[in-house]
Amino acid sequence: MINTLSRMIRTGILTETFPTPCAASPSVEGLQKDLRNILGRALCIRHVDAGSCNGCELEIQALNNPYYNLEGFGIKFVASPRHADLLLVTGPVSVNMEEALKRTLDAVPDPKLVVAVGDCGACGGVFGTSYASRGAVANVIPVHRTVSGCPPSPVAILEAIRSAVLGV
């Protein structure tokens, strides 16, 4: 216990307030503030992997590390689509996931938003469209925002969530 506490104290609070690499884009703190103002600390996200290589998942998981601290700002990843406001979809949509993706979207209550993550989600990426892949998420369900990158950085994903919510 002593070890655990002393490590906590030594680690301190790491959540960042630094600007993103691109000077024109808003800071992590700014993004989080925007989201908090709009949502009153309650955006619920359901992630669906529609056939990704699992690279995008790694960067989405990073959003919950102490540097980005998404949950600390009231954005929660929820276990059921029925509790979600926003679907975060990764991957080109494999034909084997097409039905499951559509059903998940149907289960999300209105109003709902969809953000397609990564080059694959945005345009099919290196997998393209084929007998096994429908390519971009927008080929299967309506999409409000896309984030390119392979995988996109956590900050880029955060920005897309913000712009989807703001509708800008």
Added chain:
Amino acid sequence: MTHEFESAMKQLPSNLPCNHTRVGAVRWRQSAERFHTDGGRLLTLWGSDDRDRDGLFRIYAAYLLKEGVAVVEHEMEHGTTPAYPSLAETFPCALRMERAIHDLLGITSMEPDHRGWLRHGGWPQTVFPLRRDFDGSQQFSVNSQPYPFVQVEGDGVHEIAVGPVHAGTIEPGHFRFSVVGEKVLRLEERLGYTHKGVSKRFEEMSQKEGRHLAARLSGDSAVAFSWAYAAALEAITQTACPPRAANLRALALEHERLANHLGDLGALGNDAGFAFGLTQFSRMKEDLLRVNLSTFGARYLFDFIQPGGVASDLPPSAPPLLLDHYHVLEENVSSLRVIYDNHAGLQDRFRESGILSQEMAEKLGAIGLAGRASGVPLDLRVDHPCSPYDRLQPKMITQSAGDVAARVQVRFDEIFESLRLCRMLLADFAPGPIQTECSLAEPGRLGLGLIEGWRGPVLIALESGPDGAIRRCHAHDPSWQNWPLLEYAILGNIVPDFPLINKSFNLSYSGHDG
């Protein structure tokens, strides 16, 4: 058959000692039995449609033996249904591979389980996408059929169906539990949801482009797969990767191992109810990714390794920065290990959960990290080291208990060992080129690339086509061998422990589904 069989073996281009032979149906099976008796492992199975060339279908098996890799090839006349003897009796992990080969190529093993494995109704049963006369851009509407899971009957037995979409940021797959109360009597996995047709996609790419797809077979093993791809292409073009580039590749591979182990240790703590572990380890992982960004130029090294070398060199500022980082990381992981080891609640969840005994691991053909945690000492970096691992002499890390705790300990030990290797690599960085020209392979050359990724050995079998094209590229992730282990490890455990046990294996869906 021994002498005759061995003398028929010819060398096959690979980064490991590798031999190849062609056999008839009887020998196909006999050779498997013989390798099995000698303690060999089935690494992978793949098929190829060569009707355009000589009217035949071919099936290949690659075995990992003490002295290296043996590739056995068997040819089939193309009758109405080309068939070959199943290897599943000798190597149980062959079963799913044989089902997948049938879905893609329409060649059948003489094995009674004919349920689709990769085909879930996304293309008609009469269509075989890997056949050469099939146009890969064709699309079909989904016509999904019910999948007959094996039923368990008895008093109070009921089924729990989970997936394909899971709660949490993870990949899709389906798990069917048969339970009494909380206790698991049987688990049956159904995979294939993320099948993206990568084998067909490779055939549309040039040998140069293929590395981008190889890196994206399983994102968490991007370095391992892109290295295996480069190694296969370099082997068939007789290209020697410059020593400095080989060092950089190994450094990238060890960083990939570190990042994944850190992520897993955090997630395992969290799944056992210790969120502090997740916070700490996810912070360390993020620090490492940022160090990657400032030294390798990217958080994840998807496009770093290319045939003939690597894409970029380290900046001059990198070595001291990396050494500092290793120092801090080592200190942090050591103190976290003390906390994990002494935390009664954590140890209570870790110990004796999801046991895979050594006997079972051997029988099922466990490989990689999960195998080593059950006392199966296999690590290509140790057993068949290619440059620069021959100089580094990595230590084999094993545990014997085969439970979640053992898989945790292997990860801790491998982190320290990886850090040792990284330091040795940095101490021994001779200046020199990082890239050499990789020429186009002559058509019809087959080569193998094998690299020990963080999860286990990843394999690329590459056959060249004319004018720098890819004729066939087969990729194999160790998850093929290790997914069936989970079905055993969960038996007798309680359903709420499944996420923890599953995470302790952390297998790839995408790498498996292809």
